[in-house]
Amino acid sequence: MPLTETGTAAALRARATNLRRLAIQLAERDLREVRRRSGDEVWRGPLADRHRDEVLTAQRRLDLAVDELRRHALVLERQADEADLRAAATPGVPA
Amino acid sequence: MTVLGYDPFLLDALRRHVRRAADSLATIRDDDPLAAEAVRVAREVHRLLELDWLPAISAVLGDDPLCRPGAIASSTDPWAFPASADGFAGGRRLDDAAWATSFDEYARRRLELAQLLVDDPEDPAARRALAALDAEIAAAAARYTAAAPRDGHVRWFPTAVLDSSPMAAALVLRHLRLDDRTLAAVAALVLHRWHDGSDHGVRWPDAFAGGDNTADVLFRVLVDRPAAAAEFLRRVGPDELLLAAQFDDSVSRLLLVGTSPAQVDEATAGRILRPLLDWLQVHGEPSATDGATRSAPAIVAAAVTPWLADLGPRAARWGWTYDDGDRALRWLLTRPAARAAITDALAARTGDLSEAPLLQPDGRVDDELVRDLAGTFAQVQLALRDAEIDDAEADALLAQLALDTAGVAISAAAPSGPIGIAADVGVALLTPVAIDALDRWGIAPSAEGATRRAQQSFGDRAIDTAVMAVTGIVGAAVERGDLPPDTLDRLDLDGLAGPGAASCSPREVSDRLHAFVADLEPLTDPATHNALLAVLYAFANPLSDAQLCA
Numbered sequence: 248m249p250l251t252e253t254g255t256a257a258a259l260r261a262r263a264t265n266l267r268r269l270a271i272q273l274a275e276r277d278l279r280e281v282r283r284r285s286g287d288e289v290w291r292g293p294l295a296d297r298h299r300d301e302v303l304t305a306q307r308r309l310d311l312a313v314d315e316l317r318r319h320a321l322v323l324e325r326q327a328d329e330a331d332l333r334a335a336a337t338p339g340v341p342a
Numbered sequence: 343m344t345v346l347g348y349d350p351f352l353l354d355a356l357r358r359h360v361r362r363a364a365d366s367l368a369t370i371r372d373d374d375p376l377a378a379e380a381v382r383v384a385r386e387v388h389r390l391l392e393l394d395w396l397p398a399i400s401a402v403l404g405d406d407p408l409c410r411p412g413a414i415a416s417s418t419d420p421w422a423f424p425a426s427a428d429g430f431a432g433g434r435r436l437d438d439a440a441w442a443t444s445f446d447e448y449a450r451r452r453l454e455l456a457q458l459l460v461d462d463p464e465d466p467a468a469r470r471a472l473a474a475l476d477a478e479i480a481a482a483a484a485r486y487t488a489a490a491p492r493d494g495h496v497r498w499f500p501t502a503v504l505d506s507s508p509m510a511a512a513l514v515l516r517h518l519r520l521d522d523r524t525l526a527a528v529a530a531l532v533l534h535r536w537h538d539g540s541d542h543g544v545r546w547p548d549a550f551a552g553g554d555n556t557a558d559v560l561f562r563v564l565v566d567r568p569a570a571a572a573e574f575l576r577r578v579g580p581d582e583l584l585l586a587a588q589f590d591d592s593v594s595r596l597l598l599v600g601t602s603p604a605q606v607d608e609a610t611a612g613r614i615l616r617p618l619l620d621w622l623q624v625h626g627e628p629s630a631t632d633g634a635t636r637s638a639p640a641i642v643a644a645a646v647t648p649w650l651a652d653l654g655p656r657a658a659r660w661g662w663t664y665d666d667g668d669r670a671l672r673w674l675l676t677r678p679a680a681r682a683a684i685t686d687a688l689a690a691r692t693g694d695l696s697e698a699p700l701l702q703p704d705g706r707v708d709d710e711l712v713r714d715l716a717g718t719f720a721q722v723q724l725a726l727r728d729a730e731i732d733d734a735e736a737d738a739l740l741a742q743l744a745l746d747t748a749g750v751a752i753s754a755a756a757p758s759g760p761i762g763i764a765a766d767v768g769v770a771l772l773t774p775v776a777i778d779a780l781d782r783w784g785i786a787p788s789a790e791g792a793t794r795r796a797q798q799s800f801g802d803r804a805i806d807t808a809v810m811a812v813t814g815i816v817g818a819a820v821e822r823g824d825l826p827p828d829t830l831d832r833l834d835l836d837g838l839a840g841p842g843a844a845s846c847s848p849r850e851v852s853d854r855l856h857a858f859v860a861d862l863e864p865l866t867d868p869a870t871h872n873a874l875l876a877v878l879y880a881f882a883n884p885l886s887d888a889q890l891c892a
Contacts, residue, residue: 262374269372273380276366278387284356290348294402298395305387312380319376 256330263323270316278306348402357399364391368454392454393467397474404478441486442505448479449510453551460552483517503528508536509548512559516566526573529560533582557586561596571600575614580621584628584638594641601645611649612660618642619653619670627677643680647687650743655717672725681731681739688742719743719807744807805848809835811877812855816862819870825862833858852878 282302285295370384452475458468490498500518503511511532520528536556539545548555554562564571575583575597587593597618601611619642628638646653652660653667660667674680722743726736813833819825835854859874866874 262376265372265374266377269370269374269377269380273370273384276363276370276384278363281356281359281363281391284352284359288349289352289356290402292346292348294398295348298398301390301395305390308383309387312383316377316380323376 256327256334259323259327259330263320263327266316266320266323270313270320273309273316274313277309278302282306350403353399354403357396357403360391360395360399364388364396367391389458389467393458393471397471400474400478404481438502438505441502442510444482445479445502445506445510445514448475448482449507449513449548451475452479452513453509453548453553456553457551479513480517483514486514487518499524500528504531504535507540507548508532508546508556509559511535512556512563515560516563522567522570523573525567525570526564526577529564529570529574530577533557533560533578533586537582537586553588554592555586555588558588558592561587561592565592565595565599568599568602568605571596572606572610572614575600576610580618581625583618584621590637590641594637594644597641597645601649603648608649608652608656608659612652615642615646615649616660616662619646619673623670623673637679639674639677640679640683643674643677643683644687646674647684650684650722651714651718653718654721655714668721668725671721672729675722675725675731676729678735681735685739685742688739741806744810805851808855808877809851812859812874815870815873815877819866824867824870825865829862829865832861 282299285299285302287295289295290298367384367388370381370388372381452472455468455472455475458465459472462468486500486502490500500514500520503514503518506514511528515525515528515532518525533556536546546556564574583593583597597614599605601614603611606614622639622642628636649660650671653671654664657664657667674684719740723740726739731739813830816825816829816833820827820829833854835851855878859871859878862874863871
């Protein structure tokens with residue numbers, strides 16, 4: 248059964264909500280506490296330096312992933328709005 | 343100058359936070375294609391923490407090069423704080439709950455790593471992490487054992503493993519220095535608990551994870567301790583054994599080790615194998631779900647093979663009737679996998695019969711055993727015929743059984759004789775002289791001989807058995823120098839009547855064997871001669887000839 252515009256909009260918004268939820272989850276799982284507890288007062292040496300570098304890189308990748316999820320959510324929400332507008336402009340299709 | 347150093351307590355706190363971060367990232371999942379990249383990043387960061395940094399930090403804490411003695415291994419371990427040499431932390435003994443929590447944490451991490459290896463069995467980082475974790479588990483178990491009270495006359499029982507999850511208990515069990523009986527008892531309890539499930543009967547997490555489950559781990563531990571394996575098998579029921587392991591090989595190895603004639607006596611083998619045979623006949627083959635030993639009939643058949651006589655002539659020694667045993671044998675023989683397993687098991691055990699007590703200490707033949715061997719042989723022949731098993735398959739099984747039976751006679755007559763070299767079929771009992779002779783007549787158990795066997799055997803496998811046994815015994819005596827090198831040339835088996843001839847080939851062979859053995863009497867020692875007579879009595883006697891030639 249084909250989706251109506253309204254149905255499409257609702258599906259798009261549901262996906263957007265899901266992506267935002269995932270972004271929040273991922274943002275909560277950051278590595279800042281790990282980084283905070285990995286300073287010179289904890290350990291020193293090449294291994295410790297490498298640990299700090301890699302954790303910092305990993306944190307940046309997670310941040311980018313969170314941003315990307317939010318961007319996808321935004322795009323989906325915009326598409327949902329456009330679908331709503333199309334539905335309103337189409338006679339016989341309930342808004 | 344590079345400054346190296348660490349604070350063990352702060353580093354341990356860092357390890358805990360890395361652990362927490364890795365665990366939280368492991369829960370990130372989503373099916374939306376737009377989330378695929380984010381999920382991939384989360385997994386990669388999880389792997390970085392789990393496989394690279396946790397082992398690295400644990401290694402620093404575990405090795406503790408700057409602080410020995412009094413190293414901190416990890417804070418999941420109740421001995422995370424400096425322990426005295428006698429295994430007490432600050433003079434107090436830690437309770438079971440603390441140890442159980444520690445063991446559970448190890449089990450949880452190991453299941454995660456095992457799952458990674460299921461996804462990619464060659465993952466080098468996961469393999470390294472698994473090895474490091476196993477070393478951690480061994481060290482924790484050693485500390486737990488060291489803390490065991492030694493101030494009584496009652497044997498120590500590792501009660502903490504009964505507070506932990508069954509998987510954790512199974513992982514730790516290998517490293518506890520337990521005697522065979524205690525190991526078997528604890529392993530059986532752990533398996534009971536695994537079957538019971540956790541709270542409200544919910545199955546334990548390892549039942550759904552990839553890789554070995556609790557039963558697999560337990561069974562592999564027991565395989566390395568044969569006496570404990572036998573004791574364990576006496577304690578668990580057929581369903582507990584056959585409806586548990588993820589991998590059939592762990593059940594198979596456990597059952598073979600725990601019921602081997604080298605390990606248990608006849609009665610004990612019966613106490614283990616009879617319930618399994620009864621259970622299989624009632625319940626049939628386990629269905630194809632995880633935790634069920636799908637090849638159970640073949641596994642049980644292989645374990646039963648050394649005890650075939652207890653399914654027939656010696657049934658009373660297993661506490662059941664001949665009919666019960668015969669029914670079980672026929673149930674096995676009507677299943678192709680079980681038939682193949684018996685054939686393979688017979689082939690594998692040929693050459694391992696030196697303990698067969700065919701001759702009594704005074705050199706007399708054990709009549710009962712000879713009768714049992716012949717009876718078993720006939721019973722299998724009848725069962726195969728009644729089940730209308732394909733000729734080639736039945737012949738392969740009977741050929742191995744003939745060789746196995748002949749091997750009993752050969753090994754009894756020449757227990758310390760020279761070892762044969764027919765390595766292609768693992769026939770360690772036949773000397774080169776005997777193999778040459780058998781090959782000439784087309785019943786040699788060599789690869790080449792096997793291809794001709796069906797056409798050139800002497801009309802019946804029982805007669806083949808007699809020829810093999812007589813040839814093997816005489817060949818061994820020749821190798822020892824007790825008989826002249828050309829002795830086997832006197833056994834003339836050429837020019838026999840073919841199929842459809844007026845005379846009967848089995849009877850002719852039987853007559854020639856009897857004449858040959860009679861001729862040898864003045865030349866052989868009493869033990870060898872008695873063994874030869876026993877073989878003729880069992881497999882080439884006038885009654886059997888009459889039946890074959892009727």
